[in-house]
Amino acid sequence: ETGxxxxxxxxxxxxxxxxxxxxxxxxxxxxxxxYKQSAKxxxxxxxxxxxxxxxxNNSVPSRFSPECPNSSHLFLHLHTLQPEDSALYLxxxxxxxxxxxxxxxxxxxxxxx
Amino acid sequence: GEDVEQSLFLSVREGDSSVINCTYTDSSxxxxxxxxxxxxxxxxxxxxxFSNMDMKQDQRLTVLLNKKDKHLSLRIADTQTGDSAIYFCxxxxxxxxxxxxxxxxxxxAVHP
Numbered sequence: 001e002t003g004x005x006x007x008x009x010x011x012x013x014x015x016x017x018x019x020x021x022x023x024x025x026x027x028x029x030x031x032x033x034x035y036k037q038s039a040k041x042x043x044x045x046x047x048x049x050x051x052x053x054x055x056x057n058n059s060v061p062s063r064f065s066p067e068c069p070n071s072s073h074l075f076l077h078l079h080t081l082q083p084e085d086s087a088l089y090l091x092x093x094x095x096x097x098x099x100x101x102x103x104x105x106x107x108x109x110x111x112x113x
Numbered sequence: 114g115e116d117v118e119q120s121l122f123l124s125v126r127e128g129d130s131s132v133i134n135c136t137y138t139d140s141s142x143x144x145x146x147x148x149x150x151x152x153x154x155x156x157x158x159x160x161x162x163f164s165n166m167d168m169k170q171d172q173r174l175t176v177l178l179n180k181k182d183k184h185l186s187l188r189i190a191d192t193q194t195g196d197s198a199i200y201f202c203x204x205x206x207x208x209x210x211x212x213x214x215x216x217x218x219x220x221x222a223v224h225p
Contacts, residue, residue, distance in 0.1 A: 004155070031211065035215075040121060040217055041217055042116075042117060042214070042215045042216055042217045042218075043156075043201065043203075043215035043218075045212065045213070045214075048212070056212065090155055090156065092155075092156075094211055096211075097211075098143075098211065099143070099144055099205065099211070100211055101158050101161075102158070102211060102213065103158075104148075104155030104156040104157070105155050106153065106154050106155045107154075107155055
């Protein structure tokens with residue numbers, strides 16, 4: 001595997017379910033990001049981990065819980081989501097230096113029923 | 114505010130030039146980016162420009178930056194059907210880590 005991978009690619013869940021999204025990067029980066037992409041809206045930065053420490057929590061509801069166990073893996077734990085949380089969730093990684101390019105994964109398409 | 118604004122849709126004929134426009138708000142932004150997203154894929158960095166430049170050319174791509182008006186454009190020469198995608202403009206906030214503020218994306222449709 002190369003680059004940034006995300007699993008699953010598609011997820012359908014009910015509002016009472018608990019699920020997790022996984023992101024893995026094989027680029028030797030030490031910063032990782034979660035973004036939410038909704039139709040016709042700007043990409044929203046949700047969380048940033050730099051050197052395995054969370055450095056940004058962009059006013060995200062607590063029903064989204066990130067976890068970064070090491071510099072190569074990033075999770076987004078989901079529980080009691082709402083239908084408006086349906087979106088494409090993108091993971092990205094970069095070097096933890098200013099101006100470093102962010103490399104994106106293909107995203108997980110989440111549908112909350 | 115932190116708004117980056119783009120028009121949502123652009124349609125061009127194959128072989129013509131495409132110009133995608135973007136306005137941003139933070140005059141202290143140091144880098145401005147153009148990303149491309151093809152269907153079912155993540156974002157791919159196309160090109161970027163440093164804020165002390167006003168033009169950058171890379172093969173078929175030309176980026177123009179008007180820092181006074183906070184206006185960024187991406188010109189694609191000889192547009193091909195493979196250029197059909199969503200194009201995102203983003204600004205990198207000064208200081209701290211690599212926080213990018215994205216626009217909503219411009220969907221480029223190329224027709225024969």
